[in-house]
Amino acid sequence: MEKVILDGKQVSQDIRKKLADRVETLKNEYEITPCLATILVGEDPSSETYVRMKGNACEKLGIKSEKIHLSADIDTEELLNTIERLNNDASVHGILLQHPVPSHIDERKAFESIAIEKDVDGVTSTGYGQTAFGFGKYPSCTPAAIMEILHYYGISAEGKNAVVVGRSPILGKPVSALLLNENATVTTCHSHTKDLPAVLSSADIVVAAIGKPQYIRGEWLKEGVVVLDAGYNKGNIGDVDYDSCYQQASAITPVPGGVGPVTISMLLKHTVDAAEESK
Numbered sequence: 001m002e003k004v005i006l007d008g009k010q011v012s013q014d015i016r017k018k019l020a021d022r023v024e025t026l027k028n029e030y031e032i033t034p035c036l037a038t039i040l041v042g043e044d045p046s047s048e049t050y051v052r053m054k055g056n057a058c059e060k061l062g063i064k065s066e067k068i069h070l071s072a073d074i075d076t077e078e079l080l081n082t083i084e085r086l087n088n089d090a091s092v093h094g095i096l097l098q099h100p101v102p103s104h105i106d107e108r109k110a111f112e113s114i115a116i117e118k119d120v121d122g123v124t125s126t127g128y129g130q131t132a133f134g135f136g137k138y139p140s141c142t143p144a145a146i147m148e149i150l151h152y153y154g155i156s157a158e159g160k161n162a163v164v165v166g167r168s169p170i171l172g173k174p175v176s177a178l179l180l181n182e183n184a185t186v187t188t189c190h191s192h193t194k195d196l197p198a199v200l201s202s203a204d205i206v207v208a209a210i211g212k213p214q215y216i217r218g219e220w221l222k223e224g225v226v227v228l229d230a231g232y233n234k235g236n237i238g239d240v241d242y243d244s245c246y247q248q249a250s251a252i253t254p255v256p257g258g259v260g261p262v263t264i265s266m267l268l269k270h271t272v273d274a275a276e277e278s279k
């Protein structure tokens with residue numbers, strides 16, 4: 001059986017190369033510099049790393065990155081005020097509020113306050129609804145990345161059994177919707193699922209989005225399965241047990257170097273899209 005390692009760095013490079021030209025055109029012909037505002041609340045070191053990576057990726061492409069770092073003890077109101085200011089700032093095209101925020105803050109309320117035309121990270125319920133109905137401009141970035149990888153490698157979801165493990169608002173739910181829109185038969189599993197290995201045994205495509213390191217085992221999967229690992233556990237460990245899943249798979253994303261870099265590329269792409277929409 002031919003085996004493909006789905007190379008997220010390669011996919012990501014191709015996307016970013018195309019974006020560089022669009023950024024140049026925006027600057028030279030329209031005097032618009034695309035700008036992404038990132039909001040980080042508190043001091044979680046891995047969140048700091050991800051936000052720094054996003055900012056650096058922007059700057060490398062000539063996208064302006066406005067980094068806002070708020071202290072862990074702010075209240076929901078202060079966060080809403082910050083988002084309101086960015087909503088009203090015409091020089092800002094996209095807003096990313098890094099998840100998770102400290103638990104005393106109402107994260108859902110904050111996400112909902114992001115203006116839809118700046119919701120490049122696909123976190124609002126309007127954005128999710130549009131994604132689910134199939135006309136959304138900016139699906140959440142990790143779900144968008146997963147679909148981008150499938151398209152890049154010519155892997156069709158049509159008629160396939162796709163099993164998504166996880167149902168979070170910016171990952172499991174929207175990726176289930178995107179796969180459904182491409183005519184997969186989608187099953188979404190979660191902590192109440194009775195027999196996960198039994199459900200997985202019929203999967204042609206598996207998306208792991210649980211947040212448990214190396215949880216999905218190759219013994220649960222059928223031969224030839226396509227495995228997309230959206231896990232980002234501490235130490236760059238995915239949600240699938242790579243070695244055993246690799247044995248069964250016809251195609252698999254590694255961690256690192258799989259879904260992660262493409263997630264950042266989709267964020268960049270959506271920011272450039274939003275800047276173009278603003279002309």
Ligand SMILES: Nc1nc(=O)c2c([nH]1)NC[C@@H]1CN(c3ccc(C(=O)N[C@@H](CCC(=O)O)C(=O)O)cc3)C=[N+]21
Nearest residue numbers: 050097098099100121141232256257258260261263264
């Ligand atoms: N509002 C919001 N939107 C997000 O999209 C979002 C979020 N919150 N919170 C956290 C998760 C996590 N996430 C990652 C993005 C890139 C890598 C990534 O590029 N990882 C590299 C390795 C990381 C490294 O080199 O340290 C890789 O997989 O190759 C990982 C994780 C986005 N998230």
